[in-house]
Amino acid sequence: MDEKIFTRQADTVKGDKSTSSERIVAGLQAMITDAIPTAHHFAFTGVERFAGGLSRENWSIDATWVDTAGAQSRHLMLMRDASGTLLDTDRKREFGVLKALEATPVPTPKAYWMDEDGHWLGAPSLVMDRMPGQCEYLVLNGTRPLDDRLKLARSFTDLMANIHAIDWRALGLGEVLDIPTDSPSRVELAHWEAEYRRVQLEPHPELDYVLDWLGLNAPKAQAIVLVHGDFKPGNALIEGEHISAKLDWETAHLGDPLEDLGWVTNPVRKREHQIPGHWERQEIVAAYRDLTGRTVREADLLWWNVFSCWKLSVIQLTAVAEFVAGRYNRVFQTPTWLYRPMFQMMATAESAHSADSTDCALSAGSQS
Amino acid sequence: MRPSIEEQLQGTCRVLENVVAPCVNDPMARTMLDGLIANLRMLISAYPAVPGFLRQDNENTVQLLATLASSLPAELTSRVADILKMPEPDPVDVAALDARNASLRELLAQAVCIEGLSADHQRAILQHMSKRASRVPMRYVATAPSLPSCEKI
Numbered sequence: 001m002d003e004k005i006f007t008r009q010a011d012t013v014k015g016d017k018s019t020s021s022e023r024i025v026a027g028l029q030a031m032i033t034d035a036i037p038t039a040h041h042f043a044f045t046g047v048e049r050f051a052g053g054l055s056r057e058n059w060s061i062d063a064t065w066v067d068t069a070g071a072q073s074r075h076l077m078l079m080r081d082a083s084g085t086l087l088d089t090d091r092k093r094e095f096g097v098l099k100a101l102e103a104t105p106v107p108t109p110k111a112y113w114m115d116e117d118g119h120w121l122g123a124p125s126l127v128m129d130r131m132p133g134q135c136e137y138l139v140l141n142g143t144r145p146l147d148d149r150l151k152l153a154r155s156f157t158d159l160m161a162n163i164h165a166i167d168w169r170a171l172g173l174g175e176v177l178d179i180p181t182d183s184p185s186r187v188e189l190a191h192w193e194a195e196y197r198r199v200q201l202e203p204h205p206e207l208d209y210v211l212d213w214l215g216l217n218a219p220k221a222q223a224i225v226l227v228h229g230d231f232k233p234g235n236a237l238i239e240g241e242h243i244s245a246k247l248d249w250e251t252a253h254l255g256d257p258l259e260d261l262g263w264v265t266n267p268v269r270k271r272e273h274q275i276p277g278h279w280e281r282q283e284i285v286a287a288y289r290d291l292t293g294r295t296v297r298e299a300d301l302l303w304w305n306v307f308s309c310w311k312l313s314v315i316q317l318t319a320v321a322e323f324v325a326g327r328y329n330r331v332f333q334t335p336t337w338l339y340r341p342m343f344q345m346m347a348t349a350e351s352a353h354s355a356d357s358t359d360c361a362l363s364a365g366s367q368s
Numbered sequence: 369m370r371p372s373i374e375e376q377l378q379g380t381c382r383v384l385e386n387v388v389a390p391c392v393n394d395p396m397a398r399t400m401l402d403g404l405i406a407n408l409r410m411l412i413s414a415y416p417a418v419p420g421f422l423r424q425d426n427e428n429t430v431q432l433l434a435t436l437a438s439s440l441p442a443e444l445t446s447r448v449a450d451i452l453k454m455p456e457p458d459p460v461d462v463a464a465l466d467a468r469n470a471s472l473r474e475l476l477a478q479a480v481c482i483e484g485l486s487a488d489h490q491r492a493i494l495q496h497m498s499k500r501a502s503r504v505p506m507r508y509v510a511t512a513p514s515l516p517s518c519e520k521i
Contacts, residue, residue, distance in 0.1 A: 204477065208481055331403065331404065336507070341499050
C-alpha cells in the first residue's frame with residue numbers, strides 16, 4: 001500500500017464525521033503513526049463495519065506495519081462514536097477502565113489507542129484487540145443444550161461478581177472514574193434525570209411519577225464497586241462454552257453492586273438474562289449472594305429494577321430525540337411498554353420494604 | 369381516495385422488502401432498512417387509531433385533573449381550572465388534539481408529583497397511567513441485527 005496516499009487521506013479525515021472504510025483506514029493509520037512515529041509500510045485488510053451497536057460504529061480491521069520492533073500484526077476492533085448516539089459517554093474514561101482491567105482476570109480486549117476528540121477519525125474512538133468468540137445476545141435462550149446454557153448463565157454471574165470484586169482503588173480507577181460523594185443510587189438518578197430533561201420532547205407524567213418515587217426511595221449502598229452499567233450477554237463474546245470477553249465498558253462507573261444485579265434481574269429483559277424454570281431471579285440472586293457474601297434486600301433490588309426500566313426509558317427517549325433531530329437512523333417510540341412493569345415493581349417494593357426489617361444497608365462509601 | 373394511505377404504505381413496504389432489501393448487502397444498512405420497514409408496518413395499523421386515542425386520552429386526563437384539583441397547590445389548581453375551561457378541539461384535527469394532549473399532560477406531570485396525595489388519588493393516577501399505556505397505538509418494533517454481522521465478531 002502507498003503510504004503517501006494514506007497520509008493524504010489522513011489529512012482529510014480530521015474533523016470529518018462521515019463514515020467510509022477509506023476514511024476509517026486513513027484515520028487509523030494517522031493515529032498509529034502519531035503513536036508510533038517509526039511505523040511504516042502499513043497494510044489494512046478485512047475492513048468491515050458491523051451491524052450491531054446502537055450507540056457506536058464497530059469496525060473490524062486487520063492491520064500490519066513495520067516499526068523499530070519489527071513486523072507488527074494486529075486484529076483490531078475500532079469503536080467510533082456514531083453521529084447520533086444513545087449514550088453520551090466519555091472515551092477517555094472507557095479507555096482508562098480497559099487499561100486498568102488488563103491487570104485483572106476479567107476478560108477484556110487490550111486497548112491500544114484512543115482518539116479522544118475525533119482528531120484522527122472524525123469522532124471519538126477507541127482501538128482495541130478484536131477478541132475471539134461470537135456475540136449472542138439471546139444465548140441463554142438459544143439452541144444450545146440446557147446444561148450448556150446453565151453453565152453460561154452461571155459464568156455470567158461469576159463474571160459480574162468478579163468485576164464487583166476488583167480492587168478499583170489499587171488499579172487507580174478512582175482517578176479515572178468519579179467516586180460517588182452521595183449514595184450511588186442518588187448519583188445515578190441525578191445523572192439520568194439530567195439526561196431525561198436534556199432529551200425530553202414532550203411531557204411524560206408516567207416517567208415523572210416514577211422519578212419522584214425513585215427519589216423518595218433511593219437505597220444506600222453496601223459497598224462501592226466497579227459497575228459495568230450495561231451487563232448483558234449481548235455485551236460479551238462467547239467462544240465454545242466460555243465467555244472470552246466482556247465488552248462495551250462505556251457506561252462503567254463506581255457505584256452500588258446492586259445496580260448490575262438489578263439490570264440483569266429486570267423482568268422486562270428476562271429473555272436475555274434468565275432461563276425459564278431453571279435460572280430465574282431467585283437463582284441469580286442466590287448465586288450472587290453466595291459468590292459475594294453480600295446481603296441483597298428485596299426492596300433495594302426492586303428499586304434498582306425500577307431504575308433499570310426508567311434508565312432504559314431515558315435511553316429510548318434519547319433515540320427518539322436523535323431520530324427527530326435527523327442524527328439517528330433507527331425509529332424508536334416513547335417506551336410506554338415499560339410503564340406498567342415499573343408501576344407493578346414499585347408496588348411490590350413498597351410491600352417488600354414494609355415486610356423486610358433487615359437493614360444491612362450502610363452509608364455509601366463506608367465499605368469503599 | 370385511492371390508493372388510500374394504507375394501500376400506499378402497504379405498497380411501499382412490499383417494494384422495500386421485495387425490490388430494495390435484496391440489493392442491500394451492507395449489514396448495517398440492511399439492519400436499518402429492516403427496522404424502517406417494521407416501523408412502517410406498525411404505522412399502517414397504528415395511525416388510524418391515533419385521533420381516537422388522543423380524544424379519549426384528553427377526556428380521561430381532564431377527568432383525572434378535575435379529581436386531583438382539590439389536592440393541588442393554588443397555582444397549579446388555577447392552571448388546571450383554566451385548561452378545563454378551554455373547549456375540546458375539532459375531533460378530526462389531529463394537530464390540535466395532540467397540542468391539547470401535550471398541555472394536559474404537562475399539568476398532569478406536575479400534579480402526580482405533588483406531595484401528600486391521598487391513597488385514592490394515587491390509585492386513580494396509576495389506573496389512568498396503566499390504562500393509557502395499554503392503549504397507546506404506536507409501539508416500538510424490535511428487529512434483530514442482521515446475523516452475519518454478529519457472527520463475524
